[in-house]
Amino acid sequence: MQKTYYDPADLKKFGNISDWNEELGKKFFDYYGKVFEEGALSEREKSLIALAVAHTIQCPYCIDAYTGDGLQRGITKAEMMEALHVAAAIRGGASLVHGVQMMNKVNKLDM
Amino acid sequence: MVTASLHKRKSDLANSKRQLEILSNGIFQSEDLPKFADKIAETSQFPLRSKTLEVLQINVGYMCNQVCEHCHVDAGPDRQEIMTKETMLQCLEVIKKTGAHTLDLTGGAPEMNPHFRWFVDEASKIGIKDFIVRSNLTIIKANKKFADLPEFFKSHNVHVVSSMPHWTQGKTDKQRGTGVFSQSIEALKELNAVGYGMPDSNLRLDLVYNPSGAFLPANQASLEKDFKKALLEDFNIHFHNLFAITNLPISRFLDYLIASDNYEDYMYTLVEAYNPEAVKNVMCTNTLSVSWDGYLYDCDFNQMLQLPVNSKVKHISEYNEYLLKGRPIAISQHCYGCTAGAGSSCQGSVT
Ligand code: SF4
Ligand code: SF4
Numbered sequence: 001m002q003k004t005y006y007d008p009a010d011l012k013k014f015g016n017i018s019d020w021n022e023e024l025g026k027k028f029f030d031y032y033g034k035v036f037e038e039g040a041l042s043e044r045e046k047s048l049i050a051l052a053v054a055h056t057i058q059c060p061y062c063i064d065a066y067t068g069d070g071l072q073r074g075i076t077k078a079e080m081m082e083a084l085h086v087a088a089a090i091r092g093g094a095s096l097v098h099g100v101q102m103m104n105k106v107n108k109l110d111m
Numbered sequence: 112m113v114t115a116s117l118h119k120r121k122s123d124l125a126n127s128k129r130q131l132e133i134l135s136n137g138i139f140q141s142e143d144l145p146k147f148a149d150k151i152a153e154t155s156q157f158p159l160r161s162k163t164l165e166v167l168q169i170n171v172g173y174m175c176n177q178v179c180e181h182c183h184v185d186a187g188p189d190r191q192e193i194m195t196k197e198t199m200l201q202c203l204e205v206i207k208k209t210g211a212h213t214l215d216l217t218g219g220a221p222e223m224n225p226h227f228r229w230f231v232d233e234a235s236k237i238g239i240k241d242f243i244v245r246s247n248l249t250i251i252k253a254n255k256k257f258a259d260l261p262e263f264f265k266s267h268n269v270h271v272v273s274s275m276p277h278w279t280q281g282k283t284d285k286q287r288g289t290g291v292f293s294q295s296i297e298a299l300k301e302l303n304a305v306g307y308g309m310p311d312s313n314l315r316l317d318l319v320y321n322p323s324g325a326f327l328p329a330n331q332a333s334l335e336k337d338f339k340k341a342l343l344e345d346f347n348i349h350f351h352n353l354f355a356i357t358n359l360p361i362s363r364f365l366d367y368l369i370a371s372d373n374y375e376d377y378m379y380t381l382v383e384a385y386n387p388e389a390v391k392n393v394m395c396t397n398t399l400s401v402s403w404d405g406y407l408y409d410c411d412f413n414q415m416l417q418l419p420v421n422s423k424v425k426h427i428s429e430y431n432e433y434l435l436k437g438r439p440i441a442i443s444q445h446c447y448g449c450t451a452g453a454g455s456s457c458q459g460s461v462t
Contacts (some may be wrong), residue, residue, distance in 0.1 A: 012379065043333075072322070072339060073329045074277060 011061045044073050051080060052087040113180045116173075117363060123127040123365045125185065127417040133365065134444040138375055144382050146288040147446045154387040158239075158439040161409070164432055165397040168215040168411060168457065169202055170194075171227065172403045175219040177273075177291065178255045181321055181364045181407075183415055186219040190405040193223075194403040199230045201214045201405060201427045204238050211399075211433060213241040215457065217411065221249045222257060243270045245457075248298040249291055261305045271307055272354070273299075277323060278341040308350040317352045319459075325373035327384060327451055328355035354459030357381075359412050359448035370443045381447040389454025392461035395440045401427050409440045411457070416445065 001075055018025025036046050047069050054062030118124040124130055139142045151157045172193035175186035194202075206214060214234060221227055221244060235242055243265065251260045264271055275295060299316075302308060308316030322328050335353035342348040358364045360377060368374040368418065395409035399420075405427040408414040418441040424431050454461035 068326055071324060072326045074334060106417075 006060050008060075008064065010015040011064060014061070044075065047073055048079065048083045050074060056087045056091060057085050113178050113363065114251060116178065116185045116189050117366060118185060119187065119189040121208070123286065124362065124369075127415065130361055131366060131443055133369075133374075134360065135403055138378060141199075144378060147442050147444050148383060150382070150447075151387075151390055152443075154390070156387065156390050157232060159390070159393070159395070159442060161399075161436060161438050161440060162396050163436065164209065164211045164399055166213040166215055166457075167211045167237055167399055167401070168210055168217060168395070168412060169205065169401045170217050170403055170414060171199075171219070171221045171224040171230070173219045174223045175247070176223065176250050177220070177247055179363070180367055181358050182286055182322070183359055183364060183412060184219060184255070185362045190219065192403045194226070195386055196226045196229075198403070198405040198427065199233075201245065201430075202401060203230075203233055203237070205427055205430045206234055209239075214239045215243040215398075217245040217247070217457075222246065222250050222260060223437075228263065231263075231267050231269065232375070233328050235269070241270055242268070245272050245274075246362050248273045248275070248295040251301060252297040257440070261301045261307065264302075264313060265305050265307070265318055268348045269319075271302060272317045272319060272321055272392055275299075275318040275320060275338070276336055277320065278345070286299040294347050296348065299342075299350070300346070303349055308348075310349060315348045317354060318350050319354045319356055321356050321358050322427070325368060325371065325380075326375045327357055327380060331453060344437075352459075354457070355453075355455070356459060357448045357451055357455035359445045361412055371380045378447070381451045384451035385447060386452060386454060386462065388449040388462050389452075392454060392456075393449045394447070394456035394458070394461070395449075399435065399456070407435070409438075412448075413441055418443070 015025075015029070018029070036043060036050075041049075047066060050062065051066040051070055054066050067080070113356050114232075135146075139146055146156055151159060168295050170184075173184055173186045173190035174188065174193060175182075175184075175190070178187040216231070218224070224230070231242075246260070246264075252258075255316070273295075299308070302316055305314070306312045307314045314410060320328060320334060320338070328334065331353065334355050338353050339350070342350065360368055360374070360381075365374070368377050395413070398410060400408040400411045400414050402408060402414050406414075406418045407422070407425060407427065407430075408418065409420055413419075419425055420435065420438055421441055422438045424434050449455050449461075
């Protein structure tokens with residue numbers, strides 16, 4: 001049996017999800033492709049957003065894919081790291097902002 | 112950092128036979144990935160054949176002032192292979208009678224060949240339409256005797272094509288004040304100063320970009336836009352076109368891929384990006400490559416792998432354009448580098 005949940009080789013098999021449901025698989029990949037096309041945002045900007053989100057959802061496949069994609073687009077290490085700090089700031093902020101809820105509750109319960 | 116050629120280091124990979132073995136074994140032998148011949152056969156493009164000759168590319172020697180890690184020539188200061196004047200005379204005879212519209216001098220650093228200036232002088236008199244010299248830029252700053260190269264190129268109406276590291280490396284090198292990047296910037300400024308690369312100038316200056324690692328180049332047009340903007344804003348430098356070139360898995364780049372454990376992934380990347388449209392225009396279909404010792408190859412890469420042309424004509428001294436036309440191209444798995452994405456050639460994308 002496979003000893004780990006994640007295998008880098010599985011990333012290449014992503015397209016295979018269509019094998020068990022072609023209609024939905026196709027709809028998903030068409031949508032996915034369209035999302036990353038140049039639009040109001042450039043492909044480069046979208047790649048950086050994807051990298052930041054990949055770290056937020058901690059998906060090793062996405063991190064692998066969008067780090068490579070970024071290098072290919074000439075995105076610099078500095079830009080990649082800044083994007084990650086945006087993700088980290090929002091994540092950290094999301095925890096901390098709930099502190100207000102905590103404080104409200106304490107203030108209500110505490111005499 | 113690499114400081115000597117594979118040849119000097121007596122590396123296994125200095126042997127072209129060993130490189131060809133690697134390219135045919137492993138994932139290709141086990142059929143995890145299809146061989147290039149089988150892949151192009153899917154669209155009835157096997158065998159690949161040469162068409163009318165358009166570009167004559169002459170490699171005047173493997174000596175270079177740099178030792179770039181990705182170099183497919185395995186060039187460096189320690190390489191002694193240099194074209195002799197005798198072979199150059201044979202080349203000049205061929206340039207006089209060829210139907211090719213482009214003459215493309217490459218190396219190593221072609222300027223390091225002691226007969227370089229004489230050869231350019233003679234070749235430019237023949238009046239070929241597009242006369243390219245591939246200059247690595249830093250050579251202009253390497254030694255006082257090369258300082259007048261911009262003027263020399265200009266006086267012979269040479270089309271300069273230069274390799275350029277990514278513009279963003281400038282941010283670091285600019286701070287440190289040394290290195291290849293800052294020397295390249297200085298050289299570009301000097302070329303601009305004599306008119307090369309200026310918006311309406313006839314003195315053509317194009318840049319070549321290779322990815323600095325195991326990934327493919329991005330879209331050539333968008334890279335050109337990025338380079339133009341950055342070089343203009345940061346350094347007030349102009350150039351005409353950018354050629355985005357894929358690194359082929361041979362020589363020092365192959366050595367790097369293997370040493371960094373990227374070889375298999377890179378081959379998967381190339382094969383996944385395979386574009387049958389690009390096969391139609393791979394450069395071997397319209398180019399002939401001449402080595403420092405006068406032998407003929409389908410391209411500079413095949414020259415480095417010592418895969419000779421499939422023709423009775425093997426050497427520049429017995430050159431016959433008619434006999435060379437329609438020859439089956441010698442291929443191996445390195446060819447996937449020319450057919451990935453938008454395709455890649457010495458003139459950049461091919462689709
Ligand atoms: S890539 Fe060009 S400049 Fe670099 S070592 Fe090779 S021939 Fe010289
Ligand atoms: S490596 Fe040479 S022979 Fe192979 S496709 Fe490219 S140009 Fe043609």
